[in-house]
Amino acid sequence: MTTGHGLDGVADAGAFLARLVRLDPATLVRLRPVPGMDRTALWARLPWDVLVVRTVTGTAPGDVTVVGGELLAELAAGGARLPRRRDDGWRWALPPVASRAVETLPAEDVRRIAAAAAGTLSEAAAHGVAGRAVGQRVLRDALLDHVAVVVTPDDAPDVPVEVPQRLIQGLVRMGFLGAGDVQVRVAGRWVGLVGPYGAAWSRKVAELALKPVSVHPNG
Structure with missing residues (x-):
């Protein structure tokens, strides 16, 4: 069964992904639904050891990790499919929610x-x-x-x-x-x-x- 990415904020997500891919075409992106809201946080790690995040509308199908370039291509084509999951590739802790x-x-x-x-x-x-x-x-x-x-x-x-x-x-x-x-x-x-x-x-x-x-x- 094909799983959808669930993102509605395609323009916002696309802008985020395009900048990531220019820095590293193979970068991983972690999608994490924001509890209680119809929004998803997109996390990625930059080549200089900084984590970046942008929150867009729509709810991803759980906490999943994909290749940023593959997700960008899917969004650019107007598709709704979630690229192949690469959950095992994400090896970085995230900051606490409360700040x-x-x-x-x-x-x-x-x-x-x-x-x-x-x-x-x-x-x-x-x-x-x-x-x-x-x-x-x-x-x-x-x-x-x-x-x-x-x-x-x-x-x-x-x-x-x-x-x-x-x-x-x-x-x-x-x-x-x-x-x-x-x-x-x-x-x-x-x-x-x-x-x-x-x-x-x-x-x-x-x-x-x-x-x-x-x-x-x-x-």
Whole structure:
């Protein structure tokens, strides 16, 4: 029996998937129905270790994982079939559902930070750092790890929240910015940027540095 994907927000889902596929044609997308609502959260992992999510109308047939390119092709063709499930391929934990806002950033500031990082990368690639040539991958990784914003929450001033450039790039590259502000949110050991059209989440850098990598079959 053929199972349908259940998505009604085809334009929104298509925009999300198209950006993902440009970054990695083989990327996996996890569909998770939002309890009590006729909506589905689409989750994916970007090549620089950031999880992104966009919620669209329609209810997927349970918690399922498929190849993003295959789902995009099905939607583009006007089809309703769910591509072959790849549930075993999803190996990343998801942030907790409950989160709290710790700061609000103007969208223009986020765009400016992202543009400045892109300019720095281009300049360093062309002219090196301190007169010395540096590999493109080394430059990219250093830039992504750079802390772009530090937030001091009112309820926990001794525990600053660091927003790395990789989160900024995730939000901007996925087209999640709009005219509205961006919320910096914390959920357990995760830090997220939530824009008008979607969110980007990453584990806190300190935890990644101190803990060994572990595999989570499902979030």
